[in-house]
Amino acid sequence: MDIRETRYRVTGMDCAACAAKVETAVSRLAGVERVSVSATAGSMRIGHAADATLLPAMKTQLGKLGYGVFPADGEKLGTKGRGRAHDRDHDHDRGQADIHAHAAGDGQGAWWGKRKGMLTIGCGVALGLAYGIGRLYPPIEWWAFLAALSVGLLPVANRALAAALAGTPFSIETLMTVAAVGAVIIGAAEEAAAVVFLFLVGELLEGVAAGRARAGIQNLASLVPKTAYVERGGAVEEVPAESLSLGAVILVRPGDRIAADGEIVEGDGAIDEAPVTGESVPVRKKAGDGVFAGTINTDAVLRVKVTAAAADNTIARVVKLVEEAQESKAPTERFIDRFSKVYTPGLLALGALVAVLPPLVAGAGWSEWIYKGLAILLIGCPCALVISTPAAIAAALSAGARRGLLIKGGAVLEALSSIDAMALDKTGTLTEGKPKVTDIVAIGRGEANVLSMAAALETGSSHPLALAILDRAKADRVPVPPASVAFALGGRGVAGKIGGKEVFLGSSAAAAERIALSADQLQRIAAFNDEGKSVAVLIAAGEPAAIIAMRDEPRADAQSGLAALRDAGVEPVMLTGDNKRTAAAIAKGLGLPVHAEMLPQDKQRIVRDLQSSGRKVAKVGDGINDAPALAAADVGIAMGGGADVALETADAAVLHGRVGDLAALIELSRRALSNIHQNIAVALGLKAVFLVTTIAGVTGLWPAILADTGATVLVTANAMRMLAWRPHAVRD
Template sequence: MVATSSPACHCHGCGPDSHSDSVAELPWWRQAAVRLLFVCGVLLAAAYVVAWLVPSWADWVMVVPLTVAGLPVLRRAGIAAIGGTPFSIEMLMSVAIIGAIAIGAWDEAAMVVFLFLVGESLEGLAARQARAGIRALTDLLPKQAWRRQDGHWVEVLAATLRAGDVVLVRPGDRLPVDGEIVVGRGGLDEAPVTGESMPRQVSPGDAVFAGTINLESVLEVRATGDVADNTMARIVRLVEQAQQAKAPTARFIDRLARWYTPAVVAVAALVMVGPPLLAGQDWGQWFYKGLALLLIGCPCALVISTPAAIAAGLAAGARRGLLMKGGAVLERLAAVTRVAFDKTGTLTAGRPQVTDVLADDGDEDRWLAVAAGVSVGSGHPVAVAIRAYAAAGAVTPLAIEDAAALPGQGSCGRWGGAAVFLGAVAAARQNVPVAGEWSAAAERWAGDGKTVSVLVVADRVVLVIALRDGLRRDAVAGIDHLRRLGIGAEMLTGDQRVAAEAVGGPLRMRVHAALLPAEKLALVRGWQAEGAVVAKVGDGINDAPALAAADIGIAMGGGSEIALETADAAILHGRVDDVAAMIVLARRTMANIRQNVALALGLKALFLVTTIAGLTGLWPAVLADTGATVLVTLNALRLLRK
């Protein structure tokens, strides 16, 4: 929501019904405030025509628009007062209207009500734009889906899909659920969700999520969760909850408004009675000025300045896959001076990739086919990487007899009557000679921080394979972006220094390796003691103590439920550069808040002076308050456009 009620000010459009789902989904022209504005405008125009034709009726013809538009304002003022908010804008408007009528300013009273309704309608439209940024996410999901039932495909409502259902996704269709590919290969356009311009190639076993577009071939997808609990739905719920959580700045503005509004009422009362009593000035003139001051002093624009910007900032982040749990997180992110990264799965892709291969007899493809064959039944990341490397080279895995996994060691089987083993060097050395070219290569690659596996056939090492968890594609650019923002970046990892330095070297970042969880925690605490504001980026599970101790915990690739639930913020698309993007967005949001507060207070100060000087009256005062409120809301909505 963009506006929030406070004990000090009941803002335009901030009533109990103004943000309900049913109202939010109505077209703008069917909103109650817009309809009332239209009726009031027609009646006011008619009243001015009649007053021009028959001047003696000028005051009486204003009764109709005043009654139609003024009674709802009086009613809401009474409800707010009974509810413990006596200094609401409706109450100040009511006092000004009654006072204007009392001094015979009927036409100005009518104009005050009309301008108030204009501001209320415009603010409501601006608020709808911020909420639309979140609702647009849910519009990415299709309403219908094809589900397999009793061997047939049946078209059903997507909302009825449940975990375990298999759905058919045709080329051009959007995926209705989070799931995994069962049948089919092809490209998925994830740009509507992730902003990634290049399609992602998927095959059986790959995880996919709702809202992406199938580009090429028919896919069968098994749902891994209900539609109501897919990634998109969780994002929407988290952002809605975050928008309800007040930031420290918002709480400060609310506390300010608690004494600000009574102070304005007191000043207005002094203006009304002070000059006439002390200097014999005209009562009517100063009573009129005091009414104008009441309207100028309403803190609605001031109170809405912070939640409007925070709501827009959170919505803009969610549309880019940057989730932040509330305004307090935004504020702390804007102040971050140091970011501590985990290594595996954060700076790296989290999946080992084959980097080097050495065949004993030079026949790399033959032995790679054996290695891929013996690893077929294993889901170990190393085995998966070896099969992927073989597939990329068009090498077909050979059939291996009696293939089996050896926990903690590798895989084994028989090929052509000979025993086959694929696994760790330490396990292989128990059964084969240590000397040889393979041993030197293994030691050299291990010294470079790589994982080394060997293929042993008939007690002879025939193939040595080196693997490394490679950097994410944007890791270098992401760390450089942080440096340009003046933010330090360091790596905290439990891996050995050789492996950590192999990743940290290309990134030119300081590496802290071989750390226990308590040591990571101590480093974070030490930086904070030095005055740093620390963000910790990791998976949200393994680094729990450091994530909890940091000023901000950020889950990388946070599409999983556990990451979304535990971190202060989450980067859904696994891009390192999104850490810097999140901080930039937070800084822009805080700058927007400062601009809004300056706008709200500046306009009030200007019209305060002109009213005391007699240059402006009641309707310009309402225009000042309405204009300030609309300006700060529209300024906040600029965050949605970038």
């Protein structure tokens, strides 16, 4: 049978219990093969028969439970055996429209204008009126509280019945309905009305918290301006940002947000990247440098060539990947889900035993023990417990994404906390990925003069070493004269005339064929080679003029980033396909053990060897040759804007290429796990305390529901603290 997968948005879900009800209800519909629901992402994926028409039936079924459902744009995601890359292709089609649909679908606006808010307010007003009527006319007090109770209880009972008919008989609404009806039967209508009101307040707070968690990542999408200024035919025209095509040139004025990922083609200015990367200091960018959508141009007019469509810009990709990550469950969350399925019916049984055993066995008063049994039902509401893990995970994923740390799900977030070894690629991970001029040894001339001649010969070349020389000349602001009759000598260098003098720039071996180099000069060249540097010799008018050394240098934060990893108990090691001499030179400077001249399968083997020694291994890389090792590691981390296959294979990504962000990933994971453990302790601890005090007769219905609502508020507030997380290096 042809199985298709469709993605939907579901509104009104606050916690894992909501997701479980939705999943159970939808799984019972004809044509549905599998269902996966995420309350934190507000989404649902359904595997179904290709010819099944599900939306009308789902709207009816979920509407009874109090949820809304609508398809995400570009809903068809594939057929049997859908892979991650295929999923991404279709999410690409979904684009920005789906991002904004998500926000709209979740019902943006004040809480009091939504259905739950209005019901809570209505119940509160009815309860207040009941208290007033009871004071003014006591004979009808009981009836007044019964009327107030009905305002809140009837919708709750209706949802409980709908959930039972849809396959979830032991829902939170069922516990509340049984407790409230039981309280009325034993004459506690006032307490029943107050308990239902407090239950609605707790639900409302859950909804506000869930919305805030989703908004944490959705706010990123709003960073991209709605319009952009495009240059066409010499005129500037304001157009919708989502309509920008690849290659279009946009004008970005001082103070404007950049409307698309792109490359500066004209201008030199400071870019405030804090909204996207968390970088506190504006970064100086010039022609040829890349910029992110949503960042702010602070001080100069820039012309930027668009390099990514709206659906593919950095922010859109982050939002989509985090949404997908929120749809996957962490091991702790899966355990809590399984536990709650046994916990709720077990709690009903416990409440029944407490209510009937003492009167039957010991002759105790029925009213007193039924009251205690009902209180136990309220104490046991699993709201705080089931929200404890997904709320913290959603907040942590959002906090990381805002700082360029992408984690593809709660399972990866948990796995990162146990990493104790990290295998890092060299080129593009520990180093910048392009050579730089490190040393200029001028011979009989000034440094600026020899750099000027070298740059003149290399003008127009795209060779990495040539670009290194041109970049150094630009950085040092040396004049670059025109070179005449310049031509390349294959594998040897480049020659030409500058100011009428013949000039040659090439390898030391090629230079030695043209002129005799002194022993001191040969010693300098050998020393540079031992440091893993490429050496070029400049000859002018038949005499040696300079020795220029170049190397792909470590990133600026490589030393501090590796130190932060060691401080976190993670031992780094370098794996590279580069030659042993260059690898050893870089590794020595960074204080790293190194494995050089590695093929992709060799890198994978080293990762396996580390794992077999009992280590939990993360592999960090940015290229196609890193993909096998990324897949083999306990956690694969893609570095910077690496190859698509690396990003697809990896479990996490450090979008902005900072080595220090690797330690930040570990820190975020451990902070999130600590937060989850705190939440579970609060949720279960409060329940245990009130369970004992209720059986002992110290507390009753009011404190019972306050304990549940209070635990939910505490757990949610604690989880939301993760939204304000900043890496340790940033805080300092």
